[in-house]
Amino acid sequence: MALIHPPGAYPVVVVGSGPGGLQTSYCLSRLGIRHAVLSADDAPGGMFRSLPIFGRLLSWSKPDAPFEPGSREYEWYDHNSLLADDRAHRALVPAEMDRSFAVPSRPEMERGLAAFAASAGVRVQYGCRWESTRRDDDGGLVLTTTEGEYRCRVAVFALGVTDPWKSDIPGIEHVPHYVETLEPRAYEGKRVVVIGKRNSGFEIADGLLPWARQVVLVSPRPVQTSVLALASVRVRYMQPLEDAGLGGGTLALDAAIERVERTADGFRIHAHGTTRPGEIEVEADAALAATGFRAPLLDLGELGVQTVAQGRIPALTPFWEAVGAPGVYFAGNATQGAAGLRRHGVGASSPAVQGFRYNARVLVEAIAERHFGVTPPRGSLGPGEVAPFVAHELAHGPDLWAQKAYLARVLTLESGGAARDAGVQPLAHFVDAPGPDAVAATVEMNAAGSIYPVLYVRRGGSVSERVLDPDPQHAYSGPRYLAELEGLLRS
Amino acid sequence: MGIGADIETLGRLALFADLSRPQVEAIAHTLDEEMFPEGQRVLRQGFSGSNLYIILDGEAAVVIDGTERARLGRGEFFGEASTLLGTPPTADVVATTPLRCLVVPAPELEDFLMAYPAVAIRMLREEVRRLATTLQWL
Numbered sequence: 309m310a311l312i313h314p315p316g317a318y319p320v321v322v323v324g325s326g327p328g329g330l331q332t333s334y335c336l337s338r339l340g341i342r343h344a345v346l347s348a349d350d351a352p353g354g355m356f357r358s359l360p361i362f363g364r365l366l367s368w369s370k371p372d373a374p375f376e377p378g379s380r381e382y383e384w385y386d387h388n389s390l391l392a393d394d395r396a397h398r399a400l401v402p403a404e405m406d407r408s409f410a411v412p413s414r415p416e417m418e419r420g421l422a423a424f425a426a427s428a429g430v431r432v433q434y435g436c437r438w439e440s441t442r443r444d445d446d447g448g449l450v451l452t453t454t455e456g457e458y459r460c461r462v463a464v465f466a467l468g469v470t471d472p473w474k475s476d477i478p479g480i481e482h483v484p485h486y487v488e489t490l491e492p493r494a495y496e497g498k499r500v501v502v503i504g505k506r507n508s509g510f511e512i513a514d515g516l517l518p519w520a521r522q523v524v525l526v527s528p529r530p531v532q533t534s535v536l537a538l539a540s541v542r543v544r545y546m547q548p549l550e551d552a553g554l555g556g557g558t559l560a561l562d563a564a565i566e567r568v569e570r571t572a573d574g575f576r577i578h579a580h581g582t583t584r585p586g587e588i589e590v591e592a593d594a595a596l597a598a599t600g601f602r603a604p605l606l607d608l609g610e611l612g613v614q615t616v617a618q619g620r621i622p623a624l625t626p627f628w629e630a631v632g633a634p635g636v637y638f639a640g641n642a643t644q645g646a647a648g649l650r651r652h653g654v655g656a657s658s659p660a661v662q663g664f665r666y667n668a669r670v671l672v673e674a675i676a677e678r679h680f681g682v683t684p685p686r687g688s689l690g691p692g693e694v695a696p697f698v699a700h701e702l703a704h705g706p707d708l709w710a711q712k713a714y715l716a717r718v719l720t721l722e723s724g725g726a727a728r729d730a731g732v733q734p735l736a737h738f739v740d741a742p743g744p745d746a747v748a749a750t751v752e753m754n755a756a757g758s759i760y761p762v763l764y765v766r767r768g769g770s771v772s773e774r775v776l777d778p779d780p781q782h783a784y785s786g787p788r789y790l791a792e793l794e795g796l797l798r799s
Numbered sequence: 800m801g802i803g804a805d806i807e808t809l810g811r812l813a814l815f816a817d818l819s820r821p822q823v824e825a826i827a828h829t830l831d832e833e834m835f836p837e838g839q840r841v842l843r844q845g846f847s848g849s850n851l852y853i854i855l856d857g858e859a860a861v862v863i864d865g866t867e868r869a870r871l872g873r874g875e876f877f878g879e880a881s882t883l884l885g886t887p888p889t890a891d892v893v894a895t896t897p898l899r900c901l902v903v904p905a906p907e908l909e910d911f912l913m914a915y916p917a918v919a920i921r922m923l924r925e926e927v928r929r930l931a932t933t934l935q936w937l
Contacts, residue, residue, distance in 0.1 A: 616833060
């Protein structure tokens, strides 16, 4: 059978057919950059073909919203659909939702992604597993796969953060990982210890509450309720956490586990308290390691790819190129390896679709310009149009709202008050790289949960920040902000 | 991210020398690790909203108005003054080698120091040492 993308030479090779890979391929096609998309799977969807275990996502897609589905502004109210230029290919996840929740189920998400791949014409070589990587003599990359060798100047790895990972605890090899969680009824009448108190730990606790005799969550770090209050993870956390808080049976222990002992009919966990010192022993009938995942990097370390978080995440530049391996880029969940400015301690939304779908578009534009001399089409603004344009982006730009303080809309300032659209760029790049007079508009959030616009203005090579007041209705395109923006752009 | 740095690496830092192993493990699970390529700015003079960074590996230069004033290496930290005072940093800090850091987000620094007073004391000692060095120069 003829392959969709046979082995050979391509300008770009994309690996992965989850949301990151699909979005990257779509954007490359829109700019006319030839590429191959390779996937070990046999259908689109990536991790959403099997995870999350209990079948419900954390991020919202609201079928009804202040803006019409299919409009660009609506993207902020739909965190799970991929981006498209053609309205017919937008907002495909909410179209699949039965509206019992404002967050999609796993099958609804999977169907929405498959609908995007089909309708937007994303062509993937399925059943083609990437196995190893090397550099050829002229600096290009060679990807060896089960179908043969693919050569390219640029490779984009969009494989998610999907390899089960366990922390280095003696005996943990006996504990099934989160992905091996059985049907809830298998835990009926059992005392279950869950190692880990993050999303997946609480997801298991929530899923087992109607079944298990008792759930005990153990990890060194206390639950960060201040963070929860701002995050959609409360969908999962709140019930087990309330149960623990009211003494309803669920326990959330802050303890570093020294070892896991296999007993005749279960597990014994030996631990030391972290927030309160002292030895802790927990007996359980079943145990699950909700200890997280790592990016499947295979042999990329040998090309120079560096990692953070105990080898789990690639260390990336603001444009998601691997630190130490030029031409090797990442898309999808692994783009969390570029932390950005972390203004006021707040990180980017790169681990979620709502954040990394925009990263993919910005990444593709950067690859197009840097490696292939292709400049995306962009407009100019007359003197009277600049402030209203910036105001609209600050109020409704879905990329700025999704990737707060990571992505910014950049305008190059020209004489007489006119400007040229320079697209969306990583804020870290704008503030650190030299360039002409320009303004970068972004939306930021501080630890207190206040959301407000910030302008970064570059004049004569030096960048200064201008923080605007928050508005309780986020009405940043209103007359008051327009006047302020006009003043700032003139100064 | 918040998925932790290597526990052995953290345990060897002077700043954490007085902590128990479970405490070091809790820190490893709480704080993010971040890596910067050579030449990347980590702290930016005059910009609000920065954080505290503790160097795990590599070297960084402290640069004020374009002039290098000091070098920082493994176990040293920066960004504490601007974070505690809530003011923009008075210097750039730039990676001069690939730089691996532990990040304490600004809003969490005070709670962090109150949870680990031994770390606060070690940090205070270093601040006093820096102040004494500065006074010698005056």
